[in-house]
Amino acid sequence: MFDLAIADGGVVAATNGGLVRFDGARWAAAASPAGLRSIEGFRPLSFLLADGRRVAGPSKGARGRSLREGLILDPGAAWPQVGIGRPPAYPYCVLKSGGTVFAGTSAGLYRGEAGCWRRERLPSRLPVSRPNGIAQVGGTYIVGGLGGLFIGQPGDWKPVSDAAIRQIRGYGKEVWVVHGSGALDKLEPQTDRLFPDVLTGAAKRPWTASVGRTGSTMLLGGHGGWAERAAALKESYPPEIAGDVVTAIAGHDAVRWVGTQKSGVLRFGNGPIRRWNPGTGLPDTWITALLPTPEGLLVATASRGLYRIVGD
Numbered sequence: 001m002f003d004l005a006i007a008d009g010g011v012v013a014a015t016n017g018g019l020v021r022f023d024g025a026r027w028a029a030a031a032s033p034a035g036l037r038s039i040e041g042f043r044p045l046s047f048l049l050a051d052g053r054r055v056a057g058p059s060k061g062a063r064g065r066s067l068r069e070g071l072i073l074d075p076g077a078a079w080p081q082v083g084i085g086r087p088p089a090y091p092y093c094v095l096k097s098g099g100t101v102f103a104g105t106s107a108g109l110y111r112g113e114a115g116c117w118r119r120e121r122l123p124s125r126l127p128v129s130r131p132n133g134i135a136q137v138g139g140t141y142i143v144g145g146l147g148g149l150f151i152g153q154p155g156d157w158k159p160v161s162d163a164a165i166r167q168i169r170g171y172g173k174e175v176w177v178v179h180g181s182g183a184l185d186k187l188e189p190q191t192d193r194l195f196p197d198v199l200t201g202a203a204k205r206p207w208t209a210s211v212g213r214t215g216s217t218m219l220l221g222g223h224g225g226w227a228e229r230a231a232a233l234k235e236s237y238p239p240e241i242a243g244d245v246v247t248a249i250a251g252h253d254a255v256r257w258v259g260t261q262k263s264g265v266l267r268f269g270n271g272p273i274r275r276w277n278p279g280t281g282l283p284d285t286w287i288t289a290l291l292p293t294p295e296g297l298l299v300a301t302a303s304r305g306l307y308r309i310v311g312d
Helices: none
Strands: 003-007 010-015 018-022 027-029 047-050 053-056 091-097 100-105 108-113 116-119 131-137 140-145 148-153 156-161 165-171 174-179 184-188 193-195 210-214 217-221 226-229 233-236 246-252 255-260 265-268 274-276 287-293 296-301 306-309
Touching: 010 100, 131 174, 140 165, 140 174, 165 210, 174 210, 217 246, 217 255, 246 287, 255 287
Parallel strands: 131 165, 210 246
Antiparallel strands: 003 010, 010 018, 018 027, 047 053, 091 100, 100 108, 108 116, 131 140, 140 148, 148 156, 165 174, 174 184, 184 193, 210 217, 217 226, 226 233, 246 255, 255 265, 265 274, 287 296, 296 306
């Protein structure tokens, strides 16, 4: 639950699963309403008011909105002016529309009426409120997040595991699933076969944080290095990333691009080790995804957006 706004005669909430709109009776999934533009497409973070118009803004934007518009921005404001006590969980954003108060909190969206708070059930065709990974094999989707691992199609999901999922990667008919615990499973949706914790007993440090692939070789990022699985298992723990977590990994031929939690991006192989971090032009050290393309290496960061490294 990121933010709240009023548009097209209803209340619009920006959630992990996208925009939803309340028309006074029920919640429904919504495209960007007229006059309200999201800043991240399906996953908007924040809306700002400027001269009466709702426009895109950063998630850490201004903290003052007008009660004339039905908006109260400061969660620390005196609650008597809202007409109801604080919601059951910490509020990140609050909106007042007529006699109803909406609060986006750490535990979801609440609606307050007649002095009472009630948690709202928001519509979604996804099986988890915050998906961390998705893959498709044929007409079947595999989706995972904090709420577990699911297989199926929008609106018709079968649970596979209730453990938190960190990442999912699909390669051909195989799907590789990284659990929050660091376990790595291989799933074959077409045969409904699950191979649990495939690195146990095979790797010196079997804890897995990320998955990539180059050709027929699987790349498995972990703590302080990575493993490569082809005909045999090869492990690399270079001193340049000792103690760091490999949060993203990609490769091409003999080159390995390694994204970390604290050190940015490093390139190993094909010459001297190269680094990209705030000191060399990449504004974030926490890397969440890497994708080699003909135009360069796409780098997704935790808090500073998407970048492309060209000429390497």
